Amino acid sequence: MPRVKNFNAGPAALPLPALERARDEFLDFAGSGMSVMEHSHRGKEYEAVHDEALALLRELLGVPDAYDVLFVQGGASQLFAQIPMNLVEKGRGADYLVTGAWGEKAFSEAKAATAMLGASARLAGTTGEGEGKEKRYVRAATAADLQVSPDAAYLHLTSNETIHGVQFAVDPARPFPDAGKVPLVADMSSDFLWKPVDVSRFGLIYAGAQKNIGPSGVVVVIVRKDLVAAGRKDIPKIFQLRTPAENKSLYNTPPTFGIYMIRNVLAWLKGLGGLGAMEQRNRAKAGKLYGVIDANPGFYRCPVERESRSVMNVVFRLPAEADEERFVKEAKAKGMVGLKGHRSVGGIRVSTYNAVEPAWLDELCAFMQDFAKRG
Amino acid sequence: MPRVKNFNAGPAALPLPALERARDEFLDFAGSGMSVMEHSHRGKEYEAVHDEALALLRELLGVPDAYDVLFVQGGASQLFAQIPMNLVEKGRGADYLVTGAWGEKAFSEAKAATAMLGASARLAGTTGEGEGKEKRYVRAATAADLQVSPDAAYLHLTSNETIHGVQFAVDPARPFPDAGKVPLVADMSSDFLWKPVDVSRFGLIYAGAQKNIGPSGVVVVIVRKDLVAAGRKDIPKIFQLRTPAENKSLYNTPPTFGIYMIRNVLAWLKGLGGLGAMEQRNRAKAGKLYGVIDANPGFYRCPVERESRSVMNVVFRLPAEADEERFVKEAKAKGMVGLKGHRSVGGIRVSTYNAVEPAWLDELCAFMQDFAKRG
Ligand SMILES: Cc1ncc(COP(=O)(O)O)c(C=O)c1O
Numbered sequence: 001m002p003r004v005k006n007f008n009a010g011p012a013a014l015p016l017p018a019l020e021r022a023r024d025e026f027l028d029f030a031g032s033g034m035s036v037m038e039h040s041h042r043g044k045e046y047e048a049v050h051d052e053a054l055a056l057l058r059e060l061l062g063v064p065d066a067y068d069v070l071f072v073q074g075g076a077s078q079l080f081a082q083i084p085m086n087l088v089e090k091g092r093g094a095d096y097l098v099t100g101a102w103g104e105k106a107f108s109e110a111k112a113a114t115a116m117l118g119a120s121a122r123l124a125g126t127t128g129e130g131e132g133k134e135k136r137y138v139r140a141a142t143a144a145d146l147q148v149s150p151d152a153a154y155l156h157l158t159s160n161e162t163i164h165g166v167q168f169a170v171d172p173a174r175p176f177p178d179a180g181k182v183p184l185v186a187d188m189s190s191d192f193l194w195k196p197v198d199v200s201r202f203g204l205i206y207a208g209a210q211k212n213i214g215p216s217g218v219v220v221v222i223v224r225k226d227l228v229a230a231g232r233k234d235i236p237k238i239f240q241l242r243t244p245a246e247n248k249s250l251y252n253t254p255p256t257f258g259i260y261m262i263r264n265v266l267a268w269l270k271g272l273g274g275l276g277a278m279e280q281r282n283r284a285k286a287g288k289l290y291g292v293i294d295a296n297p298g299f300y301r302c303p304v305e306r307e308s309r310s311v312m313n314v315v316f317r318l319p320a321e322a323d324e325e326r327f328v329k330e331a332k333a334k335g336m337v338g339l340k341g342h343r344s345v346g347g348i349r350v351s352t353y354n355a356v357e358p359a360w361l362d363e364l365c366a367f368m369q370d371f372a373k374r375g
Numbered sequence: 376m377p378r379v380k381n382f383n384a385g386p387a388a389l390p391l392p393a394l395e396r397a398r399d400e401f402l403d404f405a406g407s408g409m410s411v412m413e414h415s416h417r418g419k420e421y422e423a424v425h426d427e428a429l430a431l432l433r434e435l436l437g438v439p440d441a442y443d444v445l446f447v448q449g450g451a452s453q454l455f456a457q458i459p460m461n462l463v464e465k466g467r468g469a470d471y472l473v474t475g476a477w478g479e480k481a482f483s484e485a486k487a488a489t490a491m492l493g494a495s496a497r498l499a500g501t502t503g504e505g506e507g508k509e510k511r512y513v514r515a516a517t518a519a520d521l522q523v524s525p526d527a528a529y530l531h532l533t534s535n536e537t538i539h540g541v542q543f544a545v546d547p548a549r550p551f552p553d554a555g556k557v558p559l560v561a562d563m564s565s566d567f568l569w570k571p572v573d574v575s576r577f578g579l580i581y582a583g584a585q586k587n588i589g590p591s592g593v594v595v596v597i598v599r600k601d602l603v604a605a606g607r608k609d610i611p612k613i614f615q616l617r618t619p620a621e622n623k624s625l626y627n628t629p630p631t632f633g634i635y636m637i638r639n640v641l642a643w644l645k646g647l648g649g650l651g652a653m654e655q656r657n658r659a660k661a662g663k664l665y666g667v668i669d670a671n672p673g674f675y676r677c678p679v680e681r682e683s684r685s686v687m688n689v690v691f692r693l694p695a696e697a698d699e700e701r702f703v704k705e706a707k708a709k710g711m712v713g714l715k716g717h718r719s720v721g722g723i724r725v726s727t728y729n730a731v732e733p734a735w736l737d738e739l740c741a742f743m744q745d746f747a748k749r750g
């Protein structure tokens with residue numbers, strides 16, 4: 001079967017060169033006579049891969065020395081609990097800014113995690129409108145949406161809401177909020193490494209790998225060293241961020257093959273010109289798509305406010321659900337898959353992560369024009 | 376490079392047919408035009424793999440209906456904390472039977488996890504001799520080593536101590552202990568699926584995948600449904616065992632490629648005749664090795680008592696450390712790797728997991744005979 005055009009929201013398309021590299025040495029890694037996944041995580045062959053992945057993350061993002069870069073397991077969902085377990089204290093709870101479903105989940109787990117430790121989590125702001133099934137999120141937050149407690153342990157936000165297609169810092173009018181001295185904690189699962197980021201603006205950044213940088217099973221955490229050092233010690237060692245920080249993320253067996261794939265993806269990304277080049281490429285891809293949507297206002301409708309429109313997950317509706325079903329089906333017949341919106345909101349979602357080829361977008365846009373014309 | 380003979384302790388050798396299957400369809404899984412790791416965890420293509428892996432576990436082990444089979448992330452080390460977090464209550468602490476370094480770690484994390492929740496963990500028995508650097512573990516426990524609290528939430532043990540080469544239930548004289556009504560919880564990370572096991576004797580079995588059944592990044596948990604149902608609800612959702620139990624281990628994104636590899640390994644295991652056949656094969660492999668050790672008593676010395684000698688990790692010493700270094704080096708030159716003992720105990724360790732070929736053992740045994748003769 002020829003390679004399909006994969007617009008999955010995650011796990012998602014990976015760069016073909018990164019996959020081919022893995023395929024070609026799958027049985028014999030670096031001339032060692034075994035697969036990379038059969039190597040000990042304590043051996044020099046795997047360690048070289050591990051170190052290279054960490055170094056590439058530092059290099060591509062320009063991570064300052066005052067930050068640790070960690071590999072953690074459990075998915076981004078585990079970090080929803082693990083971050084408050086590390087960072088809250090009695091009288092220093094956690095603040096949450098919610099701009100979509102993932103922010104809601106992060107807040108919900110933070111409530112459980114903090115209650116367990118005699119602390120608390122607080123809603124510092126939300127852009128949600130309506131209630132229950134009618135709840136809508138159509139924009140990133142502004143300063144007016146937010147009231148940070150000056151003594152909060154941190155302020156958490158979701159930089160890109162994967163389901164609602166709402167992203168911070170795409171437009172200068174919707175920057176990451178200023179929380180003063182309160183450290184910003186950002187879930188960048190679905191927009192990690194899509195463009196350069198000033199890491200020093202954050203106390204902690206985390207991202208599940210399975211959208212922009214690898215397969216599922218690894219979470220990258222970038223965290224200020226002083227926050228790690230001040231973290232709670234009365235929780236199990238495996239959950240303390242100081243544990244991977246002090247052991248180069250080799251305290252216990254890491255997901256070695258996943259980290260190897262991340263290495264391959266980051267090497268490809270660097271070869272393509274790094275994050276600056278990637279931002280141009282991603283903005284062009286999403287720009288084309290929003291262009292077609294806006295050019296057909298009677299047919300396609302993006303619910304998200306212009307300044308908050310995600311460059312990673314472009315969501316839109318068609319006149320009727322039946323049209324959306326036909327859209328997905330016809331696209332699939334043309335080798336374009338993964339276009340169905342999240343089951344909780346419906347509609348169409350086009351995920352345009354780093355590995356999604358510009359040519360795929362051209363093809364999709366041509367199809368969309370034609371589909372709208374046919375009506 | 377031709378395939379080496381890989382005796383790594385974990386991550387470890389995987390069956391060549393399972394690896395080749397993955398390599399052959401790495402770029403085009405089941406004719407879908409993408410890699411299995413690019414598939415959505417909510418799509419039917421991945422779901423078929425996930426379901427098959429779960430079904431094969433049930434079938435191979437004969438798991439009773441009263442048990443859930445789960446995939447969890449974080450490594451077996453995370454379960455050291457997660458199990459007590461689910462199962463203890465005030466006044467119903469956890470009991471630990473320690474027969475090696477992994478049992479020590481499990482107990483240590485249980486102390487932190489239970490303290491956080493106002494409960495406690497207690498040493499119910501140990502076979503450790505000596506203190507600190509001189510601490511030795513040379514046998515599984517007997518009834519005489521153990522005092523279970525009748526109101527314990529569970530009794531934890533490590534069925535095979537990977538570092539010390541000490542295993543329960545290899546010999547009828549060293550069966551799994553009888554804890555009466557207290558559920559047995561067993562860390563089977565390094566001897567999972569090496570032979571048939573009566574699951575109904577356990578409340579919970581867990582195992583990191585990276586020794587006998589797949590790559591690192593996945594833990595299999597087999598747990599009695601009533602224990603899941605009675606588990607604590609005041610911990611974050613991601614840590615509650617009921618979360619994967621109620622969501623077929625698809626609450627959040629699972630490590631899809633790791634589970635796919637497990638499927639491939641289990642299919643191979645079934646094709647070879649299942650766990651009965653595997654037990655014969657494994658006993659023959661380890662038997663040969665211990666035979667060579669015992670036939671050269673002046674040269675090789677296994678510190679483990681005969682009834683507790685592990686069928687999975689065969690540990691032994693040579694007359695001097697210099698001999699051990701030479702042994703590892705010469706073996707490596709002959710394509711036999713992963714023979715160095717764990718850094719905490721030294722010596723030689725031969726891991727003879729399911730995927731380790733009988734022919735590799737023949738070659739290693741011949742080398743050992745020759746090496747001993749040369750002295
Ligand atoms: C923004 C965001 N955060 C968190 C998650 C949860 O990630 P995981 O499934 O790895 O737990 C997702 C998954 O799609 C996501 O998009």
Ligand SMILES: Cc1ncc(COP(=O)(O)O)c(C=O)c1O
Nearest residue numbers: 252253450451452477537564583
């Ligand atoms: C018996 C046993 N338990 C637990 C572990 C820890 O597993 P992980 O590294 O997946 O946390 C190991 C690792 O070797 C082990 O052998």
Ligand SMILES: [Mg+2]
Nearest residue numbers: 009010011628
């Ligand atoms: Mg998802």
Ligand SMILES: [Mg+2]
Nearest residue numbers: 098099103158
């Ligand atoms: Mg949010």
Ligand SMILES: [Mg+2]
Nearest residue numbers: 253384385386
């Ligand atoms: Mg290990």
Ligand SMILES: [Mg+2]
Nearest residue numbers: 473474478533
């Ligand atoms: Mg033990």
